[in-house]
Amino acid sequence: MSGGKLDPIDRKILAELQADGRMTNVELAKRVGISAPPCLRRVRALEEAGFIRGYHAQVNSRDLGFEVQVFAMVGLNSQAEADLSRFEQRCRDWPLVRECHMLNGEIDFILKCVAPDLSTFQSFLTEELLAADNVVTVKTSLVIRGAKLEPGVPFDVLEARAAEIE
Amino acid sequence: MSGGKLDPIDRKILAELQADGRMTNVELAKRVGISAPPCLRRVRALEEAGFIRGYHAQVNSRDLGFEVQVFAMVGLNSQAEADLSRFEQRCRDWPLVRECHMLNGEIDFILKCVAPDLSTFQSFLTEELLAADNVVTVKTSLVIRGAKLEPGVPFDVLEARAAEIE
DNA sequence: CCGATTTGCGCAATATTATTTCGCATTCGG
DNA sequence: CCGAATGCGAAATAATATTGCGCAAATCGG
Numbered sequence: 001m002s003g004g005k006l007d008p009i010d011r012k013i014l015a016e017l018q019a020d021g022r023m024t025n026v027e028l029a030k031r032v033g034i035s036a037p038p039c040l041r042r043v044r045a046l047e048e049a050g051f052i053r054g055y056h057a058q059v060n061s062r063d064l065g066f067e068v069q070v071f072a073m074v075g076l077n078s079q080a081e082a083d084l085s086r087f088e089q090r091c092r093d094w095p096l097v098r099e100c101h102m103l104n105g106e107i108d109f110i111l112k113c114v115a116p117d118l119s120t121f122q123s124f125l126t127e128e129l130l131a132a133d134n135v136v137t138v139k140t141s142l143v144i145r146g147a148k149l150e151p152g153v154p155f156d157v158l159e160a161r162a163a164e165i166e
Numbered sequence: 167m168s169g170g171k172l173d174p175i176d177r178k179i180l181a182e183l184q185a186d187g188r189m190t191n192v193e194l195a196k197r198v199g200i201s202a203p204p205c206l207r208r209v210r211a212l213e214e215a216g217f218i219r220g221y222h223a224q225v226n227s228r229d230l231g232f233e234v235q236v237f238a239m240v241g242l243n244s245q246a247e248a249d250l251s252r253f254e255q256r257c258r259d260w261p262l263v264r265e266c267h268m269l270n271g272e273i274d275f276i277l278k279c280v281a282p283d284l285s286t287f288q289s290f291l292t293e294e295l296l297a298a299d300n301v302v303t304v305k306t307s308l309v310i311r312g313a314k315l316e317p318g319v320p321f322d323v324l325e326a327r328a329a330e331i332e
Numbered sequence: 333c334c335g336a337t338t339t340g341c342g343c344a345a346t347a348t349t350a351t352t353t354c355g356c357a358t359t360c361g362g
Numbered sequence: 363c364c365g366a367a368t369g370c371g372a373a374a375t376a377a378t379a380t381t382g383c384g385c386a387a388a389t390c391g392g
Contacts, residue, residue, distance in 0.1 A: 006230075017223035021187045024379095035371050040350070040361060050182070053224040056317040057183035060217050064172075064180070065327065066319055068189035071276055073271065090315035095320035103237065103307040110237055111306070114319060116327060141269035141276070151222040151317075153232055153280060154261035161231065161282060190350095190378060201342050206379070208340095 009034060011162065013042055014051060015099050015155035021055040058151070066114040068142070072129065074109040075137035083134050084108075090132055094144070096124050172217070175200060177328065180217060181321035187221040224237055224317070232280040234287050234308070238295065240275040241303035249300050250274075256298055262290050 006014075012032045016023060023031075029039035045053050061069070076087060084102065091100035091111060099112040111129075115121035130138055172180075178198045182189060190198075195205035212218050227235070242253060250268065257266035257277060265278040277295075281287035296304055 014223065014225050018225050019222070021221035021223045023310045025351095026349060034369095036349085036355095037351075037372090038370055041369085049229075051226050051229055053226055055187035055221060055223050056185070057180070057187045057220040057221050059180050059184050059318050060219055061319045062320055063215075063217055064324060064326075069267075071267070091314050095323050097314060098316045098318070098320070099312070100314035101235075101237070101312050102310040104310055105305075105307045107307055109313075116323070139271075141271045141273055144268040144270055146265070146267050147275075148257050148266035149262060152225050152264070153227045153230055154264070157261050157282070158230060158232075191380095192378060200340095202378085203343090203380075315346055 008159075008162070009048060010042060010051075011155065011158060014046065015158075017043070017052065017055075018152045018155065061114055065116050068115040068118055069146075070113045070121055070143065071113070071141045072111040072113055072125070073107045073137075073139040073141075074111060074129070074135060075106065076108045077134045077136050079108065087132070087134060094124070094128060096121070153160070174325075174328070176208060176212060176217075177321065177324060179205070180212065181324075183209070183218065183221075184318045184321065227280055231282050234284055235280040235312075236279045236281070236287055236309065237307050238279055238291070239273045239303075239305040239307075240277060240295070240301060241272065242274045243300045243302050245274065253298070253300060259291070260294060262287070277327040 009032050013028065016028055016031055020082070025040050026036050028043070029036040032039060043052075074087075087109065088100060088102070090095045091109075096115055097111050098114055099110075101110050102108065103110055106128050113121065113124070114145060115124065125138065125140065129135065175198050179194065182194055182197055189214060191206050191209070192202050194209070195202040209218075219293065233274065240253075253275065254268070256265060257263045257275075262279050262281055263277050264280055265276075266302050269276055270272065276329060279290070281290065291306065295301060
């Protein structure tokens with residue numbers, strides 16, 4: 001695993017842990033075809049090297065009382081790096097904003113937001129987001145339903161590419 | 167935990183497992199202030215009841231060779247339920263599409279896509295997405311950088327609300 | 333208000349799993 | 363062809379998960 005390159009076993013480990021992050025190490029080892037100790041060493045190395053950023057339980061936000069999900073497309077006045085960074089920091093400070101991506105094109109940022117109800121979101125929108133420095137336009141779209149929510153990366157595509165490269 | 171309602175310990179469990187999905191049960195028990203066996207029982211019950219949908223390792227897609235992330239805003243011709251469902255099924259079948267949300271407003275769907283490189287994405291865009299039945303407009307925006315990527319739900323907001331309700 | 337039922341805790345015992353240690357095989361550069 | 367480096371896996375040990383109770387507090391019908 002030295003030079004930062006991954007062999008097929010490493011990729012299999014990542015794929016399995018992406019699919020089930022609580023799999024026991026013995027089960028994982030069985031699936032990738034090596035014994036438990038080297039398997040654990042590989043997992044630790046992958047964590048250490050940053051290929052694995054963390055493990056998270058996927059909670060059902062609707063059941064938890066966050067009925068509203070919204071995508072907000074934000075346009076800024078100035079795209080100077082300092083202003084972009086300042087806006088990003090704002091987003092990090094807002095708990096209702098779960099994701100913030102800087103985009104190219106007319107939209108500068110897209111935010112994925114959650115809220116317990118519409119009025120909570122509206123308050124956030126008008127009092128926080130629209131009121132924020134440097135924000136010019138915000139277009140929001142309510143999520144009606146999530147049709148696909150796959151975490152991470154398509155490992156089947158990755159394997160196909162890896163096979164090509166060989 | 168009977169009627170589907172959550173007590174403060176359950177919420178703490180969810181918060182902790184959302185933050186670190188591989189935490190051992192003893193550590194979790196320690197943090198939420200009960201002993202290991204009832205803690206494990208609660209976790210199982212939360213999984214069973216669907217509050218926890220699964221556990222996933224968060225892999226670093228860029229390091230894995232998926233350099234390109236794109237948001238695609240899709241407009242359809244017909245919004246009849248059958249047509250919406252057909253499009254959603256298409257999205258589920260496309261590995262490069264990781265998320266698909268149905269929205270209100272002029273945009274019908276927003277897709278979060280990944281690809282190893284731009285040309286792979288362009289091929290997907292022209293040969294698959296734009297060529298798909300019922301698709302009228304697709305606006306794409308490249309992700310320049312991800313400024314905030316918090317999985318799940320803001321438990322601090324949840325706790326604040328829970329406190330109000332009491 | 334009281335006893336029966338329910339719910340949920342935690343101790344203690346057992347089964348699984350994680351982690352360390354170490355020796356062996358393979359690879360690689362000289 | 364040889365020593366160093368890498369990575370595997372068996373075996374031993376340390377932690378953890380899981381099960382099986384008994385017990386206490388809350389709930390409920392009378």
